[in-house]
Amino acid sequence: MGVGGMGSVYRARDLHFPNVVKLVAVKEMVNLAPDPQVRKVVIQNFEREANILATLTHPSIPSIFDYFSGDDRSYLVLEYINGKDLEAVIRDTEGFLPSAQVISWAIELCDVLSFLHNHKPDQIIFRDMKPSNVMIDNHGHIMLVDFGIAKQFQVGQKGTMIGTEGYSPPEQYRGEATHLADIYALGATIHHLLTKKDPRLEPPFSFEERPISAYNPEVSPEIEAVISRALAYEPKDRYPNVAEMKEALMAAARQTGLLSRMPSSKAMPTIQSEGIKPLWKFKCEDEVRGTPAFYDNTLFMGCYDNNLYALNAADGAFKWKYPTDGGIVSRPAISEGNVFFGSEDKRLHVIRATTGKIVWSHYADGPVRSSPRIAEGHVFIGSDDGCLHAVNSISGRAVWAFNATAAIRSTPFVANDLIYVGSENGEFYCIDFKGKVKWQFRAKRGITSSPLVTEHAVYFTSLDGHLYALDPKSGWVLWKFRLGKGSISSPTILDNLIFTGAADGFIYAVDMRTSKEAWRFRTDHQVTGSPVIYRDALYCTSIDSHLYCLDAKSGQLRWKFATEGPITGSPLVYDDIVYVGSTDHQIYALLA
Amino acid sequence: MFDKIKKFFQKETAEPSIKNESETVPLSPQQVEDIITNQSIVYELPQLVAASGQSVGKQRELNEDSLLVISTTLAGNAGNLPFGLYLVADGMGGHQYGEVASNTAMRIFGGYIMEKFHPYLFSLPTAPLDESLQDLMLAGVAQAQEAIQRDAPGSGTTLTAALVLGEQVSIAHVGDSRAYAIYPDGRFDLISRDHSLVGRLEELGQITAEEAANHPQKNVLYRALGQGDVLEPDIFTIPFPKKGTLMICSDGLWGVLSEKEMHKAICDADTLERACQNLVNAANTAGGPDNISVILVRMIG
Numbered sequence: 001m002g003v004g005g006m007g008s009v010y011r012a013r014d015l016h017f018p019n020v021v022k023l024v025a026v027k028e029m030v031n032l033a034p035d036p037q038v039r040k041v042v043i044q045n046f047e048r049e050a051n052i053l054a055t056l057t058h059p060s061i062p063s064i065f066d067y068f069s070g071d072d073r074s075y076l077v078l079e080y081i082n083g084k085d086l087e088a089v090i091r092d093t094e095g096f097l098p099s100a101q102v103i104s105w106a107i108e109l110c111d112v113l114s115f116l117h118n119h120k121p122d123q124i125i126f127r128d129m130k131p132s133n134v135m136i137d138n139h140g141h142i143m144l145v146d147f148g149i150a151k152q153f154q155v156g157q158k159g160t161m162i163g164t165e166g167y168s169p170p171e172q173y174r175g176e177a178t179h180l181a182d183i184y185a186l187g188a189t190i191h192h193l194l195t196k197k198d199p200r201l202e203p204p205f206s207f208e209e210r211p212i213s214a215y216n217p218e219v220s221p222e223i224e225a226v227i228s229r230a231l232a233y234e235p236k237d238r239y240p241n242v243a244e245m246k247e248a249l250m251a252a253a254r255q256t257g258l259l260s261r262m263p264s265s266k267a268m269p270t271i272q273s274e275g276i277k278p279l280w281k282f283k284c285e286d287e288v289r290g291t292p293a294f295y296d297n298t299l300f301m302g303c304y305d306n307n308l309y310a311l312n313a314a315d316g317a318f319k320w321k322y323p324t325d326g327g328i329v330s331r332p333a334i335s336e337g338n339v340f341f342g343s344e345d346k347r348l349h350v351i352r353a354t355t356g357k358i359v360w361s362h363y364a365d366g367p368v369r370s371s372p373r374i375a376e377g378h379v380f381i382g383s384d385d386g387c388l389h390a391v392n393s394i395s396g397r398a399v400w401a402f403n404a405t406a407a408i409r410s411t412p413f414v415a416n417d418l419i420y421v422g423s424e425n426g427e428f429y430c431i432d433f434k435g436k437v438k439w440q441f442r443a444k445r446g447i448t449s450s451p452l453v454t455e456h457a458v459y460f461t462s463l464d465g466h467l468y469a470l471d472p473k474s475g476w477v478l479w480k481f482r483l484g485k486g487s488i489s490s491p492t493i494l495d496n497l498i499f500t501g502a503a504d505g506f507i508y509a510v511d512m513r514t515s516k517e518a519w520r521f522r523t524d525h526q527v528t529g530s531p532v533i534y535r536d537a538l539y540c541t542s543i544d545s546h547l548y549c550l551d552a553k554s555g556q557l558r559w560k561f562a563t564e565g566p567i568t569g570s571p572l573v574y575d576d577i578v579y580v581g582s583t584d585h586q587i588y589a590l591l592a
Numbered sequence: 593m594f595d596k597i598k599k600f601f602q603k604e605t606a607e608p609s610i611k612n613e614s615e616t617v618p619l620s621p622q623q624v625e626d627i628i629t630n631q632s633i634v635y636e637l638p639q640l641v642a643a644s645g646q647s648v649g650k651q652r653e654l655n656e657d658s659l660l661v662i663s664t665t666l667a668g669n670a671g672n673l674p675f676g677l678y679l680v681a682d683g684m685g686g687h688q689y690g691e692v693a694s695n696t697a698m699r700i701f702g703g704y705i706m707e708k709f710h711p712y713l714f715s716l717p718t719a720p721l722d723e724s725l726q727d728l729m730l731a732g733v734a735q736a737q738e739a740i741q742r743d744a745p746g747s748g749t750t751l752t753a754a755l756v757l758g759e760q761v762s763i764a765h766v767g768d769s770r771a772y773a774i775y776p777d778g779r780f781d782l783i784s785r786d787h788s789l790v791g792r793l794e795e796l797g798q799i800t801a802e803e804a805a806n807h808p809q810k811n812v813l814y815r816a817l818g819q820g821d822v823l824e825p826d827i828f829t830i831p832f833p834k835k836g837t838l839m840i841c842s843d844g845l846w847g848v849l850s851e852k853e854m855h856k857a858i859c860d861a862d863t864l865e866r867a868c869q870n871l872v873n874a875a876n877t878a879g880g881p882d883n884i885s886v887i888l889v890r891m892i893g
Contacts, residue, residue, distance in 0.1 A: 161816065170798070173789055173809065201824040204792050204814050235794070456760065456831050469724075469829075474758045478829045479726035513828040515726055588740050 011080060011201055014065075023080040024065060031072045043069050050076060053147055060112035066125040076423070081143050086131035086189070090196060096216050102168060102193045103223065103253050108142045109134065109186055110246035117242055127175050129185035130167040131192055143468060166199030167192075171235055180235040183245060187230030187238075194219050194227070207231045214519065214554055222252035247392025276561045280316030281380065284309060288581030291331040291371075291529070291570040293339070295353055299572075299579055300339055301587055302328025308341060308349070309561040309587070310356060313577070316589060320356035328571075329432075331371040331411070333379070335393060340379055348381050348389070350396065359397030364389060366407065371450070375414035376433065380421075382408025389420055390435060400435040410448035410460070411490070415527070416472065420458055422447025428468075440477035443468065448488035449500075450530070461487035461500050467510060479515035483508060490503065490530040490570075492538075494552050499538055501527025507540050507548070509555055519555030523548065525566070534573035534592055541567035547580050547590070561590055595880045621859050637666060638893040640676040640756060642727035645868030649844055650880030656683035656690035657842050657885040658698040658749075666712055666757070675713070677705055678887045679753035682768045682842040684816070689747030693740050693818050697749045701764075704732040705755060725755060726827050729764040733817065733825045740818035748816035751825070752784055752840050756832055756889070765826040767816050769842045769885075773833035774858060780851040781833075785826060810847075837864075838889040841871075844882035848875045864888045 014022040014297075029046070033039045050067040057063075062079035069075070081218040086105075087526040089097070116124040128146065135143040169184035188199055191207055195215040202210065208231070212224045226248045232238045241243040286305035293300045299313045304327040310319040326344030333340045339353050344367040350359040370382030379393045384407040390399040406425035413420045418438060419431045426447040444464035451460040457478055458470040463486035469478040483506030491500040497509045497518055502525040523542035531540040538552040543566040549558040565584030572579045578590045618700030640663040642771065648655045658681045666675040671878065677755040679702060706713075708721065708728055723731070731753065740747065750767025763771055768786040773779075785791070794804045804810070832838065845854070849871070857874045861867035868886050875884045 072873060170793070173812070198822065200820070200822050203795075204789070205796060233798070457829075471758050471760055475720075476673075476757055477724040478720065478760060478762065479724040514826070515724075515828075 002155070019438070025078050025080045027076040027078065029074045029075065029076070046074050047144070049147070055117070058112055058115050060108060060144055062143055062145060078200060081135045081137050081145065083135050083143070085145070086136065086193065087136045087137060090131060090193060096218065097193055097195060099194065099219055099223065102190060103249060104194070105134070105136070105142050106186070106190050107249055110242050110249065112142070112144050112180050113186065114242040114246065117182070123179065125179060126182050127177055128180055129189055130190055131231040134189070166202065169235070170205050170233060178235065180238050180418045183230050183238050183242060185243070187227050190227050191231065205233060208233070217556070220252065220256040222255050223249070226252050235497060268274065276559060276590060278561070279591060281589070282311055282316045282318070282587045284585050284587065286585060287565070287583040288546055288585060288587055289568045290581060292334040292572045292579045292587070293334055293580070294572060294574040295334040295339070298353065299587070300332040300334070301581055302330060302332065302341055302343070306330070306343070308339070310353070311587065313574070313579070314585070315372070315591070322349070322351050322356045329369050330483065333372040333374050335374045340372040340374065341373065342370060342383070344369065344382055346383070348372065348379070348391065362389065362391045362396055362398060369409045371411040372412055373412045380412040380414065382410060382421060384409070388412060388419070388431070402429070402431055402435045402456055404429060409448045413451045413453045415453040420451045420453055422449060422451060422460055422462070424448065426462065426464070441470060441475045442476070445486060450490040450518065452491050452493065454493070459491045459498055461489055461491065461502070463488065465502070467491060467498070467508070468502055469515065479519070481508070481510050481515050486579060488528055492531050492533050494533045494538070497552065499531040499533070499552070501529065501531060501540055503509065503527070505542065507531060507538070507550070507555070509552070521548070521550055521555045528568050529570040532571050533570055537592065539571045539573055539578055539592070541569065541571060541580060543568065545582065547562060547571060547578065549592070561588070563588065637672060638674050638759070640674045640889060640891055641864060642676065642678060642887060642889040643864035643868045645872040645884070647872045647876055647880065647884040649883050650876055651820045652883055654691060655883050656694055657681065657844070657883040658683070658691070658694040659885050659887060660698050660702045661887055662706070663889070664713065666709070673758045674756060674891060675709070676756035676889060677702060677753070678889055680840045680842050680885045680887060681817070681887070682750040682767065682769050684748055686812070689744040690749070693743040693747040693749035695818050695870055696740050696743055697736045697751045700736040701732040701751060701753060704735050705729070725757060725762045726829065728826050728843065729753065729755060729762055730825065733764050733766065733823070737817055737823050744818065748813070748818040750813070750842070751817050754838060754840060754889070759834070759891070760829055761832045761838065762829040763827065766823065767813050769840065770846050772839040773836050774839055774855065775833065775836040776859070777819055778855060780855055783830065788813050807891050832891050834891055839886065841886040842883060844880070844884035845871060845875050845886050848878045848881065854886070858888070864890065
């Protein structure tokens with residue numbers, strides 16, 4: 001059935017009952033002690049503990065039928081449990097286990113621990129509470145397996161090390177094991193079940209820094225408080241006994257309606273989605289799929305009614321609009337009082353920010369869905385004609401066009417005298433100011449996402465479902481982070497975290513040094529827009545038609561705002577105001 | 593830590609110049625440092641220089657540490673890139689197996705990384721590497737873990753490895769060997785985080801640094817290569833400490849000398865080799881209770 005550190009577990013048939021199939025589990029323990037005297041002591045201890053166990057009668061403790069010892073092995077014959085252990089349950093469950101289920105197991109575990117702790121004449125400390133030692137039988141009830149009995153067979157020669165299990169309390173390392181240690185380990189086990197964060201992979205005693213609600217928002221604060229107390233660093237700060245912990249769990253479960261097995265997803269609706277009123281909104285004549293720009297108290301926004309709108313940012317009053325011959329998804333860039341933007345009419349348009357009068361335009365051979373980047377007196381912009389165009393930003397004179405062979409919808413990034421851009425066939429280019437390739441990298445699918453370049457890395461996502469970090473000088477992949485699905489969202493950064501959205505509907509936060517996920521937030525549809533950071537908040541849109549405001553550090557929802565259609569573009573935050581366009585034809589301004 | 597490095601890089605990088613002072617002999621440590629810094633200007637290509645030192649110490653009979661030092665450049669369409677692989681492994685557990693574990697870690701991890709880079713070093717570069725550098729390090733650690741559990745069961749080892757490519761260094765770390773970024777101005781930044789019980793208690797404020805230094809369970813690790821079914825190494829990428837020195841060492845060095853003493857031993861030396869010997873000698877003079885291993889790496893040019 002399994003092989004552990006000290007021996008194997010066998011499924012066996014009890015031949016005392018030849019006419020029926022009675023299954024038992026036989027646990028084999030190998031006696032590794034080299035010294036004959038020590039071996040004898042090990043066997044004696046084993047038999048003493050087996051005798052104690054044999055006297056225990058509890059529905060959550062498997063019955064012991066027999067034990068015997070051979071040369072270098074000892075065997076324990078016990079009740080066969082048809083089920084699987086909690087570690088396997090955690091592993092095989094998609095998403096979180098329902099809180100109601102976990103709490104009902106926790107209450108059963110309290111019962112059996114309480115039984116052991118109150119055992120007379122000698123209290124029994126389980127010592128090894130962890131998911132792999134709890135079986136769930138076919139009826140959904142818990143069974144405590146693998147009593148400390150096996151411990152006798154562990155060889156203690158490892159002098160300089162101990163393998164902590166991550167569930168053990170701090171005082172265990174001082175050699176203390178009281179019933180309060182079992183309470184801590186029970187807390188750790190429930191923490192693991194609710195968060196799916198394996199404590200063996202985290203620094204020891206770090207539960208306090210990893211509150212349950214940071215991973216699983218469905219767990220109520222009441223339940224969280226009970227688990228936190230069980231996990232107190234000092235034994236005296238925990239529940240004095242398991243019975244009290246059970247009481248507290250029941251009370252918390254009752255309060256949140258878990259006890260009556262109400263669907264646990266009914267978490268408290270603390271956030272009002274309808275309570276937020278926009279400062280103003282402005283209606284265009286078609287879908288707004290792009291991202292706005294702000295300049296001189298004016299908001300510039302392209303629309304699929306082919307116009308670029310200029311609105312008064314304070315009240316949304318219409319200033320002027322500039323008609324093109326195609327839809328505008330490109331995000332405008334502003335330089336020297338001019339507004340630069342691309343249109344599906346195959347042109348890069350440049351107009352005066354104050355009047356909306358044309359300054360010059362540049363013709364490409366395909367729709368321009370990339371956004372312009374202005375640097376060093378030039379504007380760089382991609383087009384569906386497969387070229388990255390470099391144009392003098394003052395005169396409008398074309399300087400060069402870099403042929404990428406596939407459409408460029410990604411917005412170029414300019415840093416260290418180099419231009420970084422992705423293309424729809426998955427190639428990523430680093431080009432110098434002469435239009436020559438410095439290095440290139442190939443993703444498995446298209447790169448619509450616009451790169452973000454820091455001194456140390458180039459970050460972008462791809463439709464191949466990865467967030468990439470590349471060395472900016474050589475293009476070597478430093479790390480890649482697996483997203484649930486492809487992405488066209490462009491990453492953004494705050495402190496040590498990098499954020500991006502993906503088509504799986506999640507907004508991800510990833511540690512830039514370790515490439516480990518810090519948090520993820522689920523929206524109800526694809527996230528194609530790019531997250532935006534303002535102060536300590538993250539703003540992001542979703543095709544589910546909402547604008548979300550999250551706490552950037554934790555990913556907790558602060559508020560959300562529903563528009564009347566899917567949002568494909570990104571928000572803009574300026575001076576405490578968030579601006580966002582929606583496919584419901586409207587542009588909204590909200591208080592950040 | 594990371595921010596500190598970042599800040600350092602954002603600062604204007606003023607080149608210290610040799611002062612026109614009349615006295616020339618003997619040179620002060622600062623003057624030596626200035627000469628080194630100044631000389632480095634003549635190298636136009638960035639390149640890695642490294643040295644190492646090892647000693648069994650004064651109280652042990654066996655050396656259970658292993659180390660690896662490889663510095664070269666990697667040809668590519670973006671020009672020659674500095675490439676370096678440096679690691680220290682400190683074996684422990686049963687007397688018989690400690691050196692097997694650390695040596696296995698060195699061979700398997702080092703071998704895995706070098707095998708992956710073999711085509712880029714010794715063949716014409718063809719397809720780019722499919723895995724990221726962090727993926728490589730993770731896979732290398734997993735292979736070493738498996739090999740140790742198979743060949744030296746019951747033993748364990750620390751592993752602190754640095755893979756330098758261009759101006760980035762990716763670190764894989766398990767246990768209580770350490771990586772530092774050391775700067776001429778006296779800054780001594782610990783890059784890695786010990787996976788030791790005492791270190792964790794200190795982080796939590798349960799014991800003081802002083803208590804930690806004398807704690808009876810000072811050597812107890814909660815994470816080591818070869819131990820446990822699940823092993824999660826720390827893997828991260830940071831900019832190489834330019835103008836500074838990357839140091840990787842076992843606890844036979846950092847557990848015996850203060851940061852100040854280590855800094856002095858490095859700065860008093862005119863070459864990296866001498867600096868390594870100074871460090872080893874200082875640790876032995878202080879009692880040498882454990883095996884000592886140290887690697888120093890600089891990027892010049």
